[in-house]
Amino acid sequence: MTRTGGCLCQAIRYRVSYEAIDAGYCHCRLCQRSAGAPVVAWATFPRVTFEYTRGAPGVYASSEQGQREHCTECGTQLVFRHAFEPETLDVTLASLDDRTTIQPQYHIWVASKVDWLQINDTLPQYPDAGPDHPDAG
Numbered sequence: 001m002t003r004t005g006g007c008l009c010q011a012i013r014y015r016v017s018y019e020a021i022d023a024g025y026c027h028c029r030l031c032q033r034s035a036g037a038p039v040v041a042w043a044t045f046p047r048v049t050f051e052y053t054r055g056a057p058g059v060y061a062s063s064e065q066g067q068r069e070h071c072t073e074c075g076t077q078l079v080f081r082h083a084f085e086p087e088t089l090d091v092t093l094a095s096l097d098d099r100t101t102i103q104p105q106y107h108i109w110v111a112s113k114v115d116w117l118q119i120n121d122t123l124p125q126y127p128d129a130g131p132d133h134p135d136a137g
């Protein structure tokens, strides 16, 4: 079984494994700026299971280690790849067609959370990248 997803205008479509490794909310400044949003929910998958099935993304190096992929037509951010995590990639959770069956399990980079955003869940919060991830990018 696989999952599918894509951008707002549907110029880009992708396929990825059904099972995610994990998922979480990222409050880092790079995610905030790249999405124009206070927080971005990401799901992590084995990189080999991901493929674009329609279109080709624009690629932006948001840091020395980080690469973000987006639709050049509508701007939707779809994928994050980290040089220090060659086995995995992150997909914007809400770009999945089924955006409900994978649920975030933690908050990272809470040190840069916007003050007016209230976290009302009981998920673990980490000021930085947390125990399972390298630095942001």
Ligand SMILES: [Zn+2]
Pocket: 007, 008, 009, 010, 011, 012, 071, 072, 073, 074, 075, 076
């Ligand atoms: Zn698009």
Ligand SMILES: [Zn+2]
Pocket: 026, 027, 028, 029, 030, 031, 032, 109, 136, 137
């Ligand atoms: Zn981030």
